[in-house]
Amino acid sequence: MKKIVLLLSVVALVIASCSSDADSLPVIVPLADSVVDTNGILLKKAIITANSVSGADEINFTYAGNKLNRITYPNGSYDVYIYTGDLITEIRNYNADNTLSSTDDFHYNSSNKLIGRNDLGSGVFETSYVHNSNGTISFNDSGDSGVIYFQNGEIVRITKNLSGGGVSEDTYTYDGMNSPFKNIVGFDKMAFAYWGSGIFHNELTYHYTATGGITGTDTTTYTYNSNNFPITSTHTLDNSSDVITAQYFYQ
Template sequence: MKKILCLLSVSLLFLASCSSSSDSSSPDNPSSQNLLLKKIVEGDVLLGGNESNFTYNGNKLVENRHTADTDLFSDIYTYTGDVITKIEKFGVYNAGTPDETNDLLSTDEFQYNANNQLVQFKTTTPDSDVIMITTYTYNGNTVTFEQYKHYLTDAPVLLKSGTITVQNGEIVQLHMSTEFDTVNYNYTYDAKNSIFKNVVGYDKLLYATIIGKQGNLIMVDSIVGGSVHNFVNGEFQYTYNANNYPVTANQSMFGSVLHTFQFSYY
C-alpha cells in the first residue's frame, strides 16, 4: 500500500465514524457478509491518485495490481495451505497490449512455525547481494522482532528491533528502535469489519507490514485493516455499508482533508 506521510511519520488508519452509509446491492456495496476487497481508490492532495485492484481464488489473494503515479505494478501471492509464503512484486510495462512485460523487482518470502505464526520475513532483489531478513519470537502476547540487512561478504547490520503487543488477535502496541530513533504506537479499533477480514492468511502478515518496509529505517507502514476490525488511530472519518465494511475514508489534519479512500467489494 502507498505510505501516507504525516508529521514525519506514517499515520495509521482509520478513525471510526458514527455515521453509516445507506445499503444498496450495487457491485460497490454487495449484500453478502463474506465480502472480499475488490478495489481501493486513493486520492492525495500532494501525491495524486492511486488505485489497487485485488483478485482471488476463492478467499485466497492472487494478485494486487496497483498504480503509483503513472507506473503500474503487480504483486503475485503464493500460498502453502492457508498461509501466504511468497509475494513476487513486478513492474508492468505496456499493460494491456501484446507487448506487455513483467519485470521482477523483489520477492518477499514468509516462514511460519508449527502454529502458523510468522517467524521469518525475507526480501530479495534480483541482481543484488543484499538480503533483508526480519525474525519474530513469541512469548505469550508479546512478539519480539529484529530486522537485519545481510551481505554476501560482510556481517549483518541491525536496522530495526522491538516488540509488538497483541490482545484478542489484534496489535495494540508497537515499540520499535532504529539506529536513529525510537517510536511507540498504541492502536485501538472500531467494532466494524476489517476490509481484509475474509482474506485467507492476511492476518498472519500484519506483523511484517506494521513495522514498515524491509530496510526502511524510520517509517511505519500504514495499515488499512486489522485482523478483524479497523484501526481508529489518526484523524480519520469513514462510512460503512450495511454489512459494516468501510466504503469511504477521509484523512484530515487541521480541518483539511489530505487523503481519501474509496473501497469496493466482490
C-alpha cells in the first residue's frame, strides 16, 4: 500500500501501513456546533515517534490554497498531488533523487464519484468501484472483492472475499472532532480507496477478523486544540507493547 495511507492517518506510516443493517454499524460521536470558521485550517507538519525505535520522523505538507501539493517524508522521498479541477487525479511518488518511483491514477464518473484506481509501481494493480443505491460501494481489488459501508461520510465496515480463499471484516469507529485532512480539496472523493483511518473525523478503533480465527483491535486516543483538531495522538497496536505517538502542527 502506498504512502497515501499516511495522509489518511499519519500514524499509519510508521505502523506499516455481511449485513447491510445500519442499526448494527458503529456510531460516530457527533461534533458539537462551533461558531469558529475552521475551513482554512490545514495540516503543516506531523512528528511521529514509536517506542520500538529511536528518534522521530517528521512529515511535511505543502499546499496551493486548500489543494494538497506535496507530502515530504523523512528519507527525502515525496508525493506530488495532481488535480483536474477539484479532483485528485494522480499521485506521483518520487525517490529522494527525484526519480519517479510509482504513480496512482484515479478515475471518476460524470458525477465526480471515484470508479477506478490504478497503482503503477513494480506492477499494475487495478481497483474498480461501483456506487450502489443504498450508499455502499462494491469493489474489486486485485482479485479480492467486497463491500464498503459508510455512516456520516466515514467508512464503518468493510467485508471482503479474499482471492486466496476465506473472508475478512474490518470495522471502524471515530470521534466527532475534525480530521487534520478534512479541508483538503478533493480528499473526500478518493480517500475511501485506502480503507479507513478517517476522512472528516479521526479513527478511534479498528477491529479486524478473518478466516482462521484471526482477530484484533487497534486503538487511538487524541488531544485536541480549541478548534477541535487533534494536536497529539497515541496509537496502540492489538496485543502489543508497540505504541506510536504523533504531534500535529497546522497552518
